[in-house]
Amino acid sequence: MNKIITIGREFGSGGREIGRKLAEELGFAYYDKEIITEIAKRTELSERYVKTIVERRPVFSYPVHVGRSFLNVNTSTVIQSSAVYAEQCKLLKEFAEKSDCVIVGRCADYVLREYDPFKIFVYADEKSKVERCKKRDESGIEKTDKEYIKLIKSIDKNRAKYYDFYTGQTWGDKLNYDVCINTTDANMDDIVPHLAKMI
Amino acid sequence: MNKIITIGREFGSGGREIGRKLAEELGFAYYDKEIITEIAKRTELSERYVKTIVERRPVFSYPVHVGRSFLNVNTSTVIQSSAVYAEQCKLLKEFAEKSDCVIVGRCADYVLREYDPFKIFVYADEKSKVERCKKRDESGIEKTDKEYIKLIKSIDKNRAKYYDFYTGQTWGDKLNYDVCINTTDANMDDIVPHLAKMI
Numbered sequence: 167m168n169k170i171i172t173i174g175r176e177f178g179s180g181g182r183e184i185g186r187k188l189a190e191e192l193g194f195a196y197y198d199k200e201i202i203t204e205i206a207k208r209t210e211l212s213e214r215y216v217k218t219i220v221e222r223r224p225v226f227s228y229p230v231h232v233g234r235s236f237l238n239v240n241t242s243t244v245i246q247s248s249a250v251y252a253e254q255c256k257l258l259k260e261f262a263e264k265s266d267c268v269i270v271g272r273c274a275d276y277v278l279r280e281y282d283p284f285k286i287f288v289y290a291d292e293k294s295k296v297e298r299c300k301k302r303d304e305s306g307i308e309k310t311d312k313e314y315i316k317l318i319k320s321i322d323k324n325r326a327k328y329y330d331f332y333t334g335q336t337w338g339d340k341l342n343y344d345v346c347i348n349t350t351d352a353n354m355d356d357i358v359p360h361l362a363k364m365i
Numbered sequence: 366m367n368k369i370i371t372i373g374r375e376f377g378s379g380g381r382e383i384g385r386k387l388a389e390e391l392g393f394a395y396y397d398k399e400i401i402t403e404i405a406k407r408t409e410l411s412e413r414y415v416k417t418i419v420e421r422r423p424v425f426s427y428p429v430h431v432g433r434s435f436l437n438v439n440t441s442t443v444i445q446s447s448a449v450y451a452e453q454c455k456l457l458k459e460f461a462e463k464s465d466c467v468i469v470g471r472c473a474d475y476v477l478r479e480y481d482p483f484k485i486f487v488y489a490d491e492k493s494k495v496e497r498c499k500k501r502d503e504s505g506i507e508k509t510d511k512e513y514i515k516l517i518k519s520i521d522k523n524r525a526k527y528y529d530f531y532t533g534q535t536w537g538d539k540l541n542y543d544v545c546i547n548t549t550d551a552n553m554d555d556i557v558p559h560l561a562k563m564i
Contacts, residue, residue: 287539289539289540291540338539340486340488340537340539340545340547341488341490341547343545343547344546344547344549344550344551345544345545345546345547346539346542346544346545347543347544348539348540348542348543348544350543351543352543356563357563360559360560360562360563361559361563363559363562364555364556364559364560364563
C-alpha cells in the first residue's frame with residue numbers, strides 16, 4: 167500500500183508550505199490546488215465555482231411552500247455540492263492508488279482512512295497567521311490586521327463546517343490526527359526533514 | 366539559556382515514556398516523580414500527601430456561618446496547596462537554571478514560560494490508553510475496561526482542573542503546545558529519535 171500523508175491546516179498557518187516541503191523531502195507526489203483543477207475538468211464546472219463549492223458544505227434551506235407544492239430553492243446547489251464531493255473522493259482514492267503522496271485539505275484524512283494515512287494538523291496563533299497572510303497576499307489590496315483576522319476566521323469557520331458535515335468528526339480536534347504542529351515560532355526548514363523521518 | 370522540554374500528557378498515553386526516552390536521547394536531565402519527593406522534603410509533608418495535593422487544585426468551600434463568625438472549613442488545605450504550588454514553581458525554576466532538562470507535568474510549560482521551553486502534549490484514544498494502563502498496572506487488583514476508563518477520566522479531569530486553575534489556560538488545548546503527539550498507533554522507539562532532532 168502506498169504511503170499517504172494528509173494535512174489539515176488553519177488558514178495562514180503554513181500547512182501548505184509544510185505539505186509541499188514534506189513531499190519534496192520524501193519524493194512523494196503532492197496534491198493541493200491540482201485537485202480543484204481536476205474536479206473542474208471532470209464535472210465541467212468552472213474552477214472558480216468548484217473552489218466555492220469545496221470550501222462550503224451544502225446549505226440546506228427549509229422547503230418553501232408555493233401553492234400546493236414544496237419548493238426547495240437550493241436543490242440544485244445541494245446536488246452539485248454532493249456531486250463535487252463524490253468526484254473529489256474518487257479522485258483522492260485514485261491519487262492514493264497511484265503513488266506515495268501528500269494531500270492538503272479536502273477531508274483526505276477521512277476519505278482515505280482505509281489507506282491508513284499519516285495525519286498532520288498544522289495550526290498557529292492569530293498573530294503569526296496574520297503575518298503569514300500579509301506576506302503571501304498578492305491581491306494588491308491593503309488590509310488592516312482586523313480585516314485579516316476576520317478573513318482567517320471566516321475561512322476556518324467554513325473549513326470546519328465543511329469537514330464536520332462530510333466526516334461527522336470535528337475539524338482540528340487533535341484525536342483525528344497523528345501529529346499536530348504549532349507553527350507560531352517554527353522554522354519550516356528546520357521542522358520538515360525531521361518530521362519526514364518521523365513519518 | 367538551557368534547553369527545556371515540557372511534556373503534558375493524558376493518563377495512559379505514554380507521555381512519561383516519551384519524556385524519559387527523549388531525555389536519554391538528548392542527554393538531558395529528567396524530572397518527573399523526583400519533583401514530588403523533593404517538594405515533600407522541603408515542605409516536610411509526606412510524599413503521599415504532596416502527591417494528592419499536586420494532582421488537585423485547592424478546593425474553596427463556601428464560608429460556613431457559625432454564630433457570628435465565618436468559618437472556612439478548607440482554609441488549611443488551600444494554604445497547603447498554595448504553599449506546595451509555590452515550592453513547585455521554585456523547584457522547576459531551579460531545574461531550568463541547572464541544566465538542559467525534560468520535565469513531565471506540573472504545569473511546567475506555563476511556570477517556565479520565560480525559559481521558552483519546547484512544549485509537547487501527548488495523547489491517545491481511549492482504547493490504547495486502557496491497554497497501556499493494563500500493561501503497567503502493578504497494583505495486583507484486577508480491573509475491567511470500564512473501571513480503567515473511569516480511572517483515566519477521573520485522573521485527567523483532575524489534571525485539567527489543576528492546570529486550568531493555576532495557569533488560566535486550558536489543559537490539552539493545542540495552542541498551548543508546540544507539538545501534540547497521538548500515541549494511539551505510534552511506536553515510541555521510532556518517534557523519539559526524530560522528535561529529539563526536531564526539537
